[in-house]
Every structure is written in C-alpha cells, then in structure tokens.
Amino acid sequence: MMYMMSMSMDLDLFGRPGTMGAKMRMMDPAMSDMAMTRFGPVWAMWAIMMAAMMLPTMVPTLRSYEDLMVSADGTRAGFLGVILGYFVVWVAFAALIAAVQIGLLSAGVIDMLGIATSRWITAGLLIVVGLFQFTRAKEICHGVCHSPMMYFLGHWKTGFVGGVRMGLGLGAFCVGCCWGFMALGFVGGVMSLLWMGAATLFMVLEKLPQIGHVITKPMGVALIAGGVLAIVSPIFMGV
Numbered sequence: 001m002m003y004m005m006s007m008s009m010d011l012d013l014f015g016r017p018g019t020m021g022a023k024m025r026m027m028d029p030a031m032s033d034m035a036m037t038r039f040g041p042v043w044a045m046w047a048i049m050m051a052a053m054m055l056p057t058m059v060p061t062l063r064s065y066e067d068l069m070v071s072a073d074g075t076r077a078g079f080l081g082v083i084l085g086y087f088v089v090w091v092a093f094a095a096l097i098a099a100v101q102i103g104l105l106s107a108g109v110i111d112m113l114g115i116a117t118s119r120w121i122t123a124g125l126l127i128v129v130g131l132f133q134f135t136r137a138k139e140i141c142h143g144v145c146h147s148p149m150m151y152f153l154g155h156w157k158t159g160f161v162g163g164v165r166m167g168l169g170l171g172a173f174c175v176g177c178c179w180g181f182m183a184l185g186f187v188g189g190v191m192s193l194l195w196m197g198a199a200t201l202f203m204v205l206e207k208l209p210q211i212g213h214v215i216t217k218p219m220g221v222a223l224i225a226g227g228v229l230a231i232v233s234p235i236f237m238g239v
Helices: 002-009 019-027 029-033 039-057 061-070 078-105 119-132 136-146 149-155 159-183 191-208 213-232
Strands: none
Touching: 002 029, 019 159, 019 213, 039 061, 039 078, 039 159, 039 191, 061 078, 061 149, 078 159, 119 159, 119 213, 136 149, 136 159, 136 213, 149 159, 159 191
C-alpha cells in the first residue's frame, strides 16, 4: 500500500511515474525477463500498434482509390494491393523501431515501459520532432499523404501488383511524414494507450483536407515548447 501511495505522488507532467518510479522499475530484477527485452514480442507489439494507428489515416487514400475504381480502371484486386503494400512498409518500420527500442533499453536510455530515463532525451526528442515539422521533407511527405489522389494520378499502376507498388510508395511517404510521432512514444511511453492514441489523433487530423496543412507548423511550435519546458521545469530536474 505504501508503495502504491508513493508511486501515485511521484508523477511528471505527462502523468507518468517520475524519477523514483523509474528507478524502482529499473531495479526490479524480474524486469529483465520480461518479453519487452526480446525482439520478437517488441516487433509484434509495434506491428499491431501501427496497424491500429495507421488504419484510420488510410481512409483518404482508400477513398481516393475507390473513386478511381469508378472513373478509371481501378480494381478490387488493386485496392487490396494498395492496402498490402502500405502495411508492408509499416511492418518493416515496426521492425526498425523495435530494434531501436531494444537498443535504447540495453543502453539504459529508456526503461521497460519505453519511457526516456533522462529529461535531456525527452527534450531532445520533442525538439527534433518539432523542428521536423518545418522541414521540406515533412512538406513533401505530408503533401502526398494529404492528397493521395495526386500520387495515384502520377504513379498509376493497374491490377494487384500495381496496387502493391503504389501502396509501397504511399507507405514510404507516410512513414516519412509520421515517423516523428511514433518516436515520441519514447517520451510518453510506448505502452501508454493515451499517449499513442493522441499521436494517432494528430496524424488523422494532419490528413484532413480542411485543416491538415494548417495544424502542422503549430504542432511543431507546441512540440518545441514542450522540449524547452522539459529542460527548465523543476519536475524534470531530477531526471
């Protein structure tokens, strides 16, 4: 009971266990035997999580292909190929970020919950992802994700194989657009449904035709401000 009370009082700005909680988790020897230290389970976790997170963001893409099934020579096989190619890219990215997570865990940069153990890492991730919102790479990748119809018109391929090829291309641009919000899982915790749900919500909002381009840079400003706050806030001083 005393442990639970102390943990409830030791929270940072994000509602996560603070310094004391992190140290107690890291000192528990049973943690070393958890599945989160092995590549297979971590990869599976990221793959499932990404499938759940990216499916809502695919709605504009799939709607655009549906329109081409009526006005052009799109097919149901091509539709399925686009989905497959899209998710192949994200599953590959899941493997990459799973390997990164295990490497960071081994180096003591994150804890078992995938949360950065240092306020400098937290601040660095927030600032880097925030700055990326202003780059030309973000603009190009976001442009494709925001207007998939233009991509289809410029890279149109017929049939299932053609759909896979277009899905691979769209998936690559989508990774380029959204990788930062996945990386921010190491700030709020990759096991936090609330944190990753917030990332999913923003990725969906970025792809909405009416507001997608409007919120990208303000979010960058907010992330940079969050990184600065992580540096100067007394709550982070012991981390």
